Amino acid sequence: MRLFLITLLVFSSGLGSHSLFAHEVRPAFLQIEEQSPHHYAVLWKVPRTVDKVLDIQPQFEKSFTLSETLPPRILEAFVLYNYQLKGEKSIANTRLSIDQLNTTGTDVLVVVRLLNGEQHSFLLQPTRNSILIPETPSKWNVAKTYIILGIEHILLGFDHLLFVLALVLITKGFKKLLKTITAFTLAHSITLSFSVLGIANLPGPPVEAVIALSIVFLALEILKIQKGNSTLTSKKPWIVAFVFGLLHGFGFAGALQDIGLPQKEIPLALATFNIGVELGQILFVLVVLVLLRFIRSYVPRKNWTEKLAPYAIGTLAAFWLIDRIVGF
Template sequence: MSVLFKTIAVFLFGLTAYSCFAHEVRPAYLQINQVSENVYTVLWKVPRTVDKVLDIQPKFEKTFDLKETTPPRILDAFVLYSYQLKGSKSLTNTEISIHKLNTTGIDVLVDIRLLSDIHHTFLLQPTKKTVLIPETPNKWTVAKTYIILGVEHILLGFDHLLFVLALLIITVGFKKLLKTITAFTIAHSITLSFSALGIANLPGPPVEAVIALSIVFLAIEILKLQQGKSTITSQKPWLVAFTFGLLHGFGFAGALQDIGLPQNEIPLALATFNIGVELGQIIFVIIVLALIKLIKYFIPQQTWLYKLVPYAIGSISAFWLIERISGF
């Protein structure tokens, strides 16, 4: 058990250093809508921080002319740019690239809608900043795009990872752990789907605050467990995982809303984003368990780590809670 806490302490140290970036890294978004023959409206949405906007721009072939139509606008964590794109031919079979994308660590979701009802979705990355627009869309491209976005969201969503980590500490036994992770998966899949389909929704800031509060709650439960007290979380971790998982699903939905969904492929994009989230979650659990097994013979027992870990989890999540409440 002490090995688990040693591994977690290392993870939390790095997490604390990165806590000011607790919100996941959002992708940029390029939306292109055809309005007439060889004429398009372009919406370019670039992530920003308090004092910095990424210096990246969409680039088209030389036969196209891109002109700004309205001044840039700030919307939450993004800056919005609006353009008109005109060319001597169709965008089909031409290349789109993102200038300087290779100097960043973010992705760009490209959404193209033509008058012929053809719809394209692509994911550009620092290592692949150019795409050739085909004549016909590929469903696998949409599926692959949203699987990658789902994996990235969970692996860069440190609050969600910290919640899963706390569940790993509390849950003893492989069968109980499998049951707990499954309950969490089912719960956030339900609310993610309901929110994305417009069936049910909750405002983002309160949801994010309660997600942080759920981690504080688990930190307190860990301390009680260490003191030999029986808690509902230690007895039925699957019930707690399911209850809070419903809220985490609304958090995932908020991220998906920022990313956007292709209107003619909503079921496919929603399903594959969810699959990506689950893959990312499984990757995280496997890595933590593998690290525990790897170092259990090399680190001597340090009983003080038992207390450090829940206090570190509680402190980080309490900071997020205060930060998110102050942002209301």
């Protein structure tokens, strides 16, 4: 258990250095909307931290001219740029690239809307920073894009991962764990869908604070279970997973709304984003289970080392909780 706990503590101390790392890293967003033949309005949304903006820029073919129309607007996590793009021909079948993207760890979601009503969505990544804009839109491109975004969202959403880790440590038995993870999945899928479709919503900052509080609660539950106390969480962890999963779904929705959705493919994008989140979550749970099995088989267990995991989880979550409340 010691190796696992040391890894967790290092992980926690690194993430605790700044509140930004409590959340997933959001991709950049490029929207290109045709307003008249060969004339386009371009919205370029670039991620930022407190003191740094990513030095990346869209690049078009030489037959196009890009000019700024409004001063940059600085938001909490992004900087917004507005441009006008003029060309001698349609942007379809031309190459788009993102300069310097290969030097970052950030993706770029691109949405292209044409006058004829067609809409394209695709994802550019550091390993693939250019694309030939297709003439005909593809549903597969939308599905692939949002599956990847969903996987990245959960694997880089450290607070959600910490909650799932606590559930794995609490739940005894594979069947009970499967039921618990399924309840969490169902709950956050419901509220994610409701929020994106405008059926129900909650303000982001309080939701993020309660997500951190949910992790603190699970850390305390782990300590109670280690002392031999029987709690609702230990008996029926799927109930707790479902209740808090509803709140986590609103957290997922906030990130998805920041990313953006293709207006003509909202159901497909929403469904495939959910699939991506679940694939990432399953991958994480499998890795944790394999690691725990290895540790329990080959590393001697001691009472004080058992307590390090919930204390590390609870301390980091408490830091996030205070930081998010202060940020209201």
